[in-house]
Amino acid sequence: MDRIKILVVDDESRMRKLVKDFLVKKDYLVVEAADGQEATDIFFEQNDISLVILDVMMPKMDGWEVLKEIREYSKVPVIMLTAKGDERDELNGFELGVDEYISKPFSPKILVARVDALLRRSNLITEEAKIEAGGIVIDKASHTVTIDGNAVDLSFKEFELLTYFMENRGLALSREKILNHVWNYDYFGDARTIDTHVKKLRSKMGERGNYIKTIWGMGYKFEL
Secondary structure (H helix, E strand, C coil): CCCCEEEEECCCHHHHHHHHHHHHHCCCEEEEECCHHHHHHHHHHCCCEEEEEEECCCCCCCHHHHHHHHHHHCCCCEEEEECCCCHHHHHHHHHHCCCEEEECCCCHHHHHHHHHHHHHHCCCCCCCCEEEECCEEEECCCCEEEECCEEECCCHHHHHHHHHHHHCCCCCEEHHHHHHHHHCCCCCCCCHHHHHHHHHHHHHHHHHHHHEEEECCCEEEECC
């Protein structure tokens, strides 16, 4: 199988090298661009790029301009990197078609986890039929969960919730993100429904329920 190619765009060579080193460890093929113009040239010359990691503040063409050009012709997943934490920037990015938004400074491991998750959602990485961690085994094909070999009876949403947590192990997940992925974007109910489901899920998981950590004021994280 051909290696998945990722375009990393940042005017800081140190940042490009850092991101590249972590991606290469996961066997991704990485192409670099030092500015927006070079990025668009590479993207349209090489028609096999599967994901773009794109900095906002760059010479010649900024990240927004690059994104607009790419989105005219492609729905390739794009992760935007920015030093700003401005909500308006984030909203602007999502309106233009950003798939993920990460503020600098960031953990390269988290970035790689986001890359993996995005490529899975785009069906570029085949999802494993089974997910295992800390004695918990999720079998997607049979829609079953076992803990230490014992079957656990979960509702449909509890199953989806646990699957989402384990697929994004180690990542802090906001309530909004959880709603969007487990309840889908068309859900307009109260985010507290997540807390209710998490409480029930933890209860059914026994001691393993401690793997689902609460991040106060934000959401949850699955961590062993």
